[in-house]
Amino acid sequence: MFQFITDFLSSKKIGAGTAAAIAPEMIDRNAREVVSTLQKAGFEAYVVGGCIRDLLLGHKPKDFDVATNAAPWEVKPLFRRARVIGRRFQIVHAQFGREIIEITTFRAPADTQESGNSRHLKQSDSGMLTRDNVFGTMEEDALRRDFTVNALYYDPTSDTLYDFAEGLEDIKRRTLRIIGDAATRYREDPVRMLRAVRFAAKLDFAIEKKTASPIAKLAPMLGQISSSRLFDESLKLFLSGDGLATYAQLRHYQLFQELVPGALSAEQDQTGHKLFELAFGNTDHRLAQGKSITPAFIWAALLWPQVTRAAIKLEGSGQSTSMAVEEAANKVMSKQLSRTSIPRRFSQPMREIWEMQWRLPQRFGSRAERLVERQRFRAAYDFLLLREESGEQLDGLGEWWTRYQESDGEQRRQMVNLLGANGPRKKRRKRRPPRTKPDA
Numbered sequence: 001m002f003q004f005i006t007d008f009l010s011s012k013k014i015g016a017g018t019a020a021a022i023a024p025e026m027i028d029r030n031a032r033e034v035v036s037t038l039q040k041a042g043f044e045a046y047v048v049g050g051c052i053r054d055l056l057l058g059h060k061p062k063d064f065d066v067a068t069n070a071a072p073w074e075v076k077p078l079f080r081r082a083r084v085i086g087r088r089f090q091i092v093h094a095q096f097g098r099e100i101i102e103i104t105t106f107r108a109p110a111d112t113q114e115s116g117n118s119r120h121l122k123q124s125d126s127g128m129l130t131r132d133n134v135f136g137t138m139e140e141d142a143l144r145r146d147f148t149v150n151a152l153y154y155d156p157t158s159d160t161l162y163d164f165a166e167g168l169e170d171i172k173r174r175t176l177r178i179i180g181d182a183a184t185r186y187r188e189d190p191v192r193m194l195r196a197v198r199f200a201a202k203l204d205f206a207i208e209k210k211t212a213s214p215i216a217k218l219a220p221m222l223g224q225i226s227s228s229r230l231f232d233e234s235l236k237l238f239l240s241g242d243g244l245a246t247y248a249q250l251r252h253y254q255l256f257q258e259l260v261p262g263a264l265s266a267e268q269d270q271t272g273h274k275l276f277e278l279a280f281g282n283t284d285h286r287l288a289q290g291k292s293i294t295p296a297f298i299w300a301a302l303l304w305p306q307v308t309r310a311a312i313k314l315e316g317s318g319q320s321t322s323m324a325v326e327e328a329a330n331k332v333m334s335k336q337l338s339r340t341s342i343p344r345r346f347s348q349p350m351r352e353i354w355e356m357q358w359r360l361p362q363r364f365g366s367r368a369e370r371l372v373e374r375q376r377f378r379a380a381y382d383f384l385l386l387r388e389e390s391g392e393q394l395d396g397l398g399e400w401w402t403r404y405q406e407s408d409g410e411q412r413r414q415m416v417n418l419l420g421a422n423g424p425r426k427k428r429r430k431r432r433p434p435r436t437k438p439d440a
Contacts, residue, residue: 021055021056021058022052022055022056022154022161023159024156024157024159026055027047027051027064027154027156028051028061028064028099028101030064030094030096030099030101031047031051031064031065031066031101031156032047032156033096034066034079034094034101034103035047035066035155035156035157036157037078037079038066038068038070038075038078038103039157041070041074041078043068043069043070043074044068044069044106044138045066045067045068045070045155046066046067046068046138046153046154046155046162047064047065047066047153047154047155047156048065048066048067048104048152048153048154049065049067049145049150049152050062050065050150051063051064051065052152052153052154052161053149053150053152053167053171053203056152056168056171057171057203063099063100063101063102064101065101065102065103065104066101066102066103066104067103067104067105067106067138067141067153068103068104068105068106069105069106069135069137069138070105071105071135072084072090072091072092072105075092075094075103075105076092079092079094081094081095081096082094082095082103089104089107090105091103091104091105092104105135106135106136106137106138106140106141107134107135107136107140107141107144108134108135108136108137108140108141108144109134109136109140109143109144138153138162138164139164142162142164142165142179143164143165143179143180144179145165145179146178146179146185146192146195147167147170147176147177147178147179147195147196147199147211148165148166148167148170148177148178148179149167149170149171149176149177149199149203149205150167151163151164151165151167151179152167152168165179170208174203174204174205174206175205175206175207175208176196176199176200176203176205176206176207176208176211177208177210177211178192178196178208178210178211182210182211182212182213182214183214183218186214186215186218186221187218187221190218190221190222190224190225191222191225191229191230191233193215193218193219193221193222193253193255194222194233194237194255194259196211196212196215197215197237197246197249197250197253197255198236198237198240198242198246198249200249201242201245201246201248201249202240202242202245202246204245212253215253215254215255216253216254219253219254219255219257219258220258222255222258222259223258223339227337227338227339227340227341228341230259230339230340230341231340231341231342231343234259234295234340235295237250237259238280238283238295238298239283239287239293239295239298241284241287241288242284243280243281243283243284243298244277244280244281244284246280247276247277247280258339259339259340260302260303260336260339261335261336261338261339262303262306262332262335262336263276263302265305269305270391271305271390271391271392272304272305272390274389274390274391275301275304275305275386275387275390276301276302278301278386278389278390279297279298279301279302279386280298282382282386283297283298294346294349294379295342295346296346296347296349296350296353296379297353297379297382297383299342299346299347299350300349300350300353300354300383301383301386303332303333303336303350304354304383304387306332306335307325307328307329307332307354308328308357310327310328310331310332311324311325311327311328311329311358312324313328314327314328321358322355322358325354325355325358326355329351329354329355333347333350333351349376349379352375352376352380353376353379353380353383356371356374356376356377356380357380357383357384357387359371360380360381360384360397360401361394361397363400363404363416363419364416364419365416368404368412368415368416369412372404372405381398381401381405384397384398384401385398385402400415403415
């Protein structure tokens with residue numbers, strides 16, 4: 001029979017409760033094996049965090065994590081394929097085929113005065129944790145979790161659930177509440193602000209008032225986070241299937257402009273804001289249909305208003321279109337890379353999508369056929385349709401390209417010929433009269 005145990009932080013008292021909608025067979029087989037292996041070695045071990053939350057909500061967890069009182073160097077030898085990763089806080093990745101089970105050691109309080117081993121704990125002047133290898137008990141670890149709904153521990157061996165922060169009540173209330181003082185916890189790790197809006201959007205939870213109130217003020221602290229970590233977080237925010245709802249939350253709490261410098265002016269333009277909404281909605285729709293997506297497309301949309309404004313300005317100063325587009329892309333990318341890294345495998349397709357937006361109007365002669373054959377044509381075409389739908393005035397260019405792709409060879413030639421009457425004509429060079437030799 002399922003046993004449910006709750007530890008109330010105020011009284012430190014453990015009492016029995018009612019059964020919850022979770023059972024050992026609902027836990028991933030490899031996660032159960034990790035727990036069993038650690039327990040047989042004499043350690044405590046529990047499945048923990050978001051996977052338990054999601055199971056209680058009736059969702060399918062993306063992955064399963066395990067928490068234990070074993071130190072990383074004690075965990076690693078217990079598994080054939082395992083490695084210790086991380087510097088700020090060391091964890092173990094145990095690999096089972098393609099699946100990785102993340103194993104964390106219970107953490108102790110972050111306060112250097114409370115911690116008995118402060119040399120493993122470092123904080124910056126702003127309060128951000130830069131090293132956090134202080135280990136503790138399960139109760140202490142629960143206090144270190146970010147949100148109450150993530151401080152749930154489940155032992156599939158004994159079929160026991162532990163709730164240290166009234167997380168079950170918050171799940172029932174559909175409320176996201178941070179553990180501890182919100183401002184302090186955000187200063188320890190500013191990424192928690194991004195996690196708050198991501199969970200709120202994903203779970204359709206309301207962010208509790210005290211949890212929400214410091215976010216806008218502390219949003220600039222995201223500038224202290226490494227560009228690579230922010231890029232990883234952006235993938236979770238934008239490509240989770242709840243991108244449109246997440247975008248609304250990011251805007252509301254003034255976090256979006258911290259992730260995308262220069263986005264604020266684009267959002268104030270109704271066309272730019274509409275483009276962002278359409279890009280996120282399109283991405284969510286493709287994910288729901290099981291179609292492939294790429295970060296290159298969403299990032300191309302988020303930076304497009306900046307690129308086009310810069311390119312138009314450079315063209316106005318006398319630069320050729322190709323040179324203006326290239327320089328504009330370089331400037332905008334340089335600014336963005338100072339905040340979030342974007343690997344070349346994504347940044348290069350982004351540049352090609354942008355560059356093709358200036359080529360797509362050039363359909364005369366054999367250019368249209370050559371454009372259709374280019375690798376990035378489909379992405380550039382989809383991007384063009386989003387631009388039109390957002391309100392950009394493109395004189396029916398998207399519709400023309402739609403018809404062109406649906407037409408056969410003869411129809412395509414006729415479409416191009418119809419354009420030819422109004423298209424640019426090459427200026428003929430005037431022939432110079434032949435030089436005559438002077439009379440001898």
